[in-house]
Amino acid sequence: MTTHDAPPTNDARTSSSGGPDTPADAVAAGNTGAPLDPRQEEQSILYVGMDLGTSRTAVAASNGTREDTFSTIGYPKDVVSRKLLGDGPLFGAEAMAKRLSLSMYRPLEKGVIKAGGEDDDGNAKAARDLVQHAIRLAKPRPDQLVYAVIGTPAEASIKNRKAILDAAKEVVDSVIIASEPFAVAYGLDILTDALVIDIGAGTVDLCRMHGTMPEPEDQITLSHAGDAVDKVLADLIRKNHPELQFSERMVSAAKEQYATVRKSDGNIVVTWPVNGKPTEVDITAEMHEACHSIVPPIADALGKLVASFDPEFQSVLRGNVLLGGGGSRIRGLGDALAAYMTEHLGGGNVTTVEEPVYAGANGALKIGRDMPAEYWEQLA
Ligand SMILES: Nc1ncnc2c1ncn2[C@@H]1O[C@H](COP(=O)(O)OP(=O)(O)OP(=O)(O)O)[C@@H](O)[C@H]1O
Ligand SMILES: [Mg+2]
Structure with missing residues (x-):
């Protein structure tokens, strides 16, 4: 990376x-x-x-x-x-x-x-x-x-x-x-030849940089961002483990500690109460699914910004995608986006900023x- x-x-x-x-x-x-x-x-x-x-x-x-x-x-x-x-x-x-x-x-x-x-x-x-x-x-x-x-x-x-x-x-x-x-x-x-994606709590914001001030058509805002991932995660856990007691805050804390889309990261186990008794529960599958839920909308928006750009420069843009914002800390997100882009858009290279x-x-x-x-x- x-x-x-x-x-x-x-x-x-x-x-x-x-x-x-x-x-x-x-x-x-x-x-x-x-x-x-x-x-x-x-x-x-x-x-x-x-x-x-x-x-x-x-x-x-x-x-x-x-x-x-x-x-x-x-x-x-x-x-x-x-x-x-x-x-x-x-x-x-x-x-x-x-x-x-x-x-x-x-x-x-x-x-x-x-x-x-x-x-x-x-x-x-x-x-x-x-x-x-x-x-x-x-x-x-x-x-x-x-x-x-x-x-x-x-x-x-x-x-x-x-x-x-x-x-x-x-x-x-x-x-x-x-x-x-x-x-x-x-x-x-980074003022030219790049696509910047800021993954926040409330929105994911994409912006195409091509050497001038971006115009409205260079930018897309999506509402499926960090808060939405928390909601998907809470809904999945509630559905699969109805006996578990947890708050929204516990779900986001677990996400910020363990968020990943990589299967190789091992099992994710939380200790949350069941009938008042702390109990270990494996939420690996739910975490992967919730974190992965932001990949397709981002990749689709990326696809739109690439496809509506000058054809000669499209591959340059695709090859220089930059991720920032707190949501960019989901482990493996850059690779997952690149893989999705390769499959659906014919290629892509994604890097993550160091100090989101x-x-x-x-x-x-x-x-x-x-x-x-x-x-x-x-x-x-
Ligand atoms: N380690 C982490 N792994 C996954 N997500 C994380 C991590 N740390 C923070 N986040 C998530 O990042 C989001 C916050 O990011 P950021 O601070 O960039 O958002 P924001 O600027 O407040 O929101 P917006 O830009 O939408 O107004 C939250 O959803 C938070 O749960
Ligand atoms: Mg922000």
Whole structure:
């Protein structure tokens, strides 16, 4: 398996002058505004790349900070929990640990801020609090402006863009919204001849890179992602072992520990209660089937992006497929995708990024440092 390291963000500024056919240069070609003096800009502006994810939010900032948190927020439920925990909110792992005393929110679903459901106001507030928390994690100085590039699913709607801007406006001065797989590719300096796939919790985002800013037809968003794998796994286990007692959280923890599509990885055994008694149960077959369920939709979407591309370059694209996001950690996934592509698309070569947690945030930061002034949307 080949891997790519995310480049250090310190040289991000110099990389924008790399080649004439980079997306940054394609964009900068239309730039009529005078660029800021880099040093002056550095002191007064904190650039933040944010991967605002369904399950986890990561930030990478121009002051060198790298932080991530689960995208989960808890508000104390009543007077007793406030006495115990303070006014809150609590975030990430801490919120999850104290969840019995908290009203819990996971404000993103399928990669976008939840809307049109039961508790829109609660989710909008939780999204705002999550973005504020993520910006705090980036440690801006009080005198600094915050310029944030926020990653969203490839096919983000105008409504979702607006929801993100609303969530960000109290703590961010200027913003660019970028597609997640594009941010991953940009961070790795892979700007052409590649297909990038970001496998998250809520969405799988595919993006075709061909030396310019990707257009809508270069991108596909699928909703069968990590959360959906958890659901398939839970349903299979429930069907095959009706006596087992387990929660959604136990299923995702088991997946994150054992996820594989390789038969050679050995048996997967969990110890979960049956009638209150811890009992060993083999869930190997269920794990393989659940993890494999994401292969055909991804391969089909890949096929579409390849088939609709210039015929002379199709094999180059097929041969350079890059996997990122937490879901890319399913063992053997790259090989399974390559095998499926060989069978159905006449060949394929798949590699996995080395640092899936920060690949999106690193790329978003790099976009922020490279983009000229007129690409920023002023919020404050
Ligand atoms: N070791 C692992 N094996 C398999 N899956 C994993 C592993 N670690 C994390 N995941 C899964 O990866 C997903 C989270 O990935 P990531 O953090 O990239 O998503 P996200 O950015 O929060 O979601 P989205 O991009 O859809 O908004 C979850 O479904 C999680 O269960
Ligand atoms: Mg993501």
